[in-house]
Amino acid sequence: MKYFVAIVGVGVVVAIAIFASQGATYDWRLPSTYPEPQVPAHNPMSDTKVELGRWLFYDTRLSGNNTMSCATCHIQALAFTDGKNRSVGSTGTVHPRNSMSLVNTAYASRLTWANPSLDRLEDQALTPLLGDNPVEMGMGGHEAEIAALLASDEKYRRLAEASFPSDENPNSVLNVVRSIAAFVRSIVSFDSPYDRYLAGDFTALSPAAERGLELFFSEELECFHCHGGFNFTDSSTHANSTVDQVGFHNTGLYNLNASGAYPEDNTGLFDMTGQVRDMGRFKAPSLRNISLTAPYMHDGSIATLDAVIDHYARGGRLIADGSNAGDGRLSPFKSEFVDGFDLSKSERADLIEFLASLTDNSVLTNERWTDPFER
Amino acid sequence: MKLAKRPASYLLLVTILVACAACSAKSVPVHIEFSASWAGQPVQCDDTPLALTDLRFYVSEVLVIDSSGAEHPVSLTPDERWQQQNIALIDLENGAGACSNGTSDMNSAIRGTVTTSDFAGIRFTIGVPFEMNHANPLLAQPPLDDAAMHWHWRSGYKFLRAGISSPNDSFWIHLGSTGCEGTIQNITGCSSPNRVTIELSDFSADGGRVALDLAELSRGIDLQDGTGSDCSSSPAESECAAPFERLGLTIDGVTNLQPQKVFQVQR
Numbered sequence: 001m002k003y004f005v006a007i008v009g010v011g012v013v014v015a016i017a018i019f020a021s022q023g024a025t026y027d028w029r030l031p032s033t034y035p036e037p038q039v040p041a042h043n044p045m046s047d048t049k050v051e052l053g054r055w056l057f058y059d060t061r062l063s064g065n066n067t068m069s070c071a072t073c074h075i076q077a078l079a080f081t082d083g084k085n086r087s088v089g090s091t092g093t094v095h096p097r098n099s100m101s102l103v104n105t106a107y108a109s110r111l112t113w114a115n116p117s118l119d120r121l122e123d124q125a126l127t128p129l130l131g132d133n134p135v136e137m138g139m140g141g142h143e144a145e146i147a148a149l150l151a152s153d154e155k156y157r158r159l160a161e162a163s164f165p166s167d168e169n170p171n172s173v174l175n176v177v178r179s180i181a182a183f184v185r186s187i188v189s190f191d192s193p194y195d196r197y198l199a200g201d202f203t204a205l206s207p208a209a210e211r212g213l214e215l216f217f218s219e220e221l222e223c224f225h226c227h228g229g230f231n232f233t234d235s236s237t238h239a240n241s242t243v244d245q246v247g248f249h250n251t252g253l254y255n256l257n258a259s260g261a262y263p264e265d266n267t268g269l270f271d272m273t274g275q276v277r278d279m280g281r282f283k284a285p286s287l288r289n290i291s292l293t294a295p296y297m298h299d300g301s302i303a304t305l306d307a308v309i310d311h312y313a314r315g316g317r318l319i320a321d322g323s324n325a326g327d328g329r330l331s332p333f334k335s336e337f338v339d340g341f342d343l344s345k346s347e348r349a350d351l352i353e354f355l356a357s358l359t360d361n362s363v364l365t366n367e368r369w370t371d372p373f374e375r
Numbered sequence: 376m377k378l379a380k381r382p383a384s385y386l387l388l389v390t391i392l393v394a395c396a397a398c399s400a401k402s403v404p405v406h407i408e409f410s411a412s413w414a415g416q417p418v419q420c421d422d423t424p425l426a427l428t429d430l431r432f433y434v435s436e437v438l439v440i441d442s443s444g445a446e447h448p449v450s451l452t453p454d455e456r457w458q459q460q461n462i463a464l465i466d467l468e469n470g471a472g473a474c475s476n477g478t479s480d481m482n483s484a485i486r487g488t489v490t491t492s493d494f495a496g497i498r499f500t501i502g503v504p505f506e507m508n509h510a511n512p513l514l515a516q517p518p519l520d521d522a523a524m525h526w527h528w529r530s531g532y533k534f535l536r537a538g539i540s541s542p543n544d545s546f547w548i549h550l551g552s553t554g555c556e557g558t559i560q561n562i563t564g565c566s567s568p569n570r571v572t573i574e575l576s577d578f579s580a581d582g583g584r585v586a587l588d589l590a591e592l593s594r595g596i597d598l599q600d601g602t603g604s605d606c607s608s609s610p611a612e613s614e615c616a617a618p619f620e621r622l623g624l625t626i627d628g629v630t631n632l633q634p635q636k637v638f639q640v641q642r
Contacts, residue, residue, distance in 0.1 A: 274611070
């Protein structure tokens, strides 16, 4: 009996390996009206690889002091954000930025808040894993341990061999980041009430949410210029797109010394390019599941959606005193779309109800993305 | 055996052999030792009150300059850890004391050969050549496989990481290219390359000693006011202005306008 199980087990692994080598067969489980994401040629999707990536995503052994995993800052119940203003690394260092949702990052043309070069999840994974300024997971200098983790764990070894069948030695840092990238790429979501409404179920949105939709897509509010398209961000791409669509915007959150400056640890695109015109420019995040991902903005400096609407209605934020004092409305670098608007109390409630209709509750519990260690 | 079908290849091979026999006859060893100093005195990770916190850097494009001013490229001797032919990693921290985020491995010298024995000076670059700088670090050969030296979110290497601490304050710098255009692994250029060319005269390359002086690198930065200073090579950071100037870099990182003060020949 034991032998039979072993033989069947080997057969399954071989079958999985063959399946995995034919990456094109991966099922994204998408509604037919949405395109598939782009996938790098060197890292085709497979269910096995996604499964390996899932274990690694939740594995605290991928932090220098075994205290945190990717999931520490990307919690499924919060649409893979962490609820903090700014995330905290494994050694207690506070990150300058707010944790971004991982839902539909497969469709992001650029990753993180303000990096014009970063377009692949495989490359992105290296920063939280290995970076030392700030320390996030703190594995810099421990690369050998990352590869050893794959080799030492029986389950990981089996999944890695099946996920990377043509690799002589699949136990590498490269394959760890490829697997985690495949897992994150698999987190796609198009089953919000708004999606069902678009698909023809006109009961999916309440009348208030319908009114909010009208406001959202109005020229008066201008929301959709930056938060447009199927993923509610202008930095979106997919397998069939032919343009490299990327947008970074200054929304007038800060205006230090009336010079347009942002706090020095968070200058956005300017930090990357050194061009003054890029001061305070950040990527417009997707608004999918936005009701669940407070606090808001790149630095978590706005606590509620209501206060976010205050900021945009005013056409920039006024900070009356303190080291960040300044009137963002007057910033010389502010986007032309952040012009301010008037909204009645009921219109504001409608807009917030529409934003709530972008929540796909299935994302929060889908077992393909839950913590496998807790099963 | 394919050569047998191509007599011309024999001729080419013989020519190369003759040429190399001639050059190897004049091949002279080069050994350049680097050290960390503070105002001319050695400084280490467990010193007090000032301690080294980090000092690692890439040295590439090493040349010997002879007394006529002619340049002779130094061919570095490849090894498994610290050197490829055109680039070396110098690591002057030992992972102890204030360098606890570092590594115990150290490498203080570059080793190679050059085809002149007339040593008047040397020139080298602190940095990783462009074409190597933006390749996938997970596929790189030593010494470019060191994750601590890679700057993933800036999509290139840290050419230099250096730091010093006092009992209540610290300063560190990570030098690397910024303002890079294109996407990672398809970078087309960087507006601030931040590669530093160092030229030192009056130098005997067979036993040369070069000190990197952290007092010069951090000159103008208050190491007593308790505020902590750091520079990540962004023009946004006011704390980059002083160390960039001491390295001879303009803040845009394009040109070496001023003479650098940080690297000094030791006697």
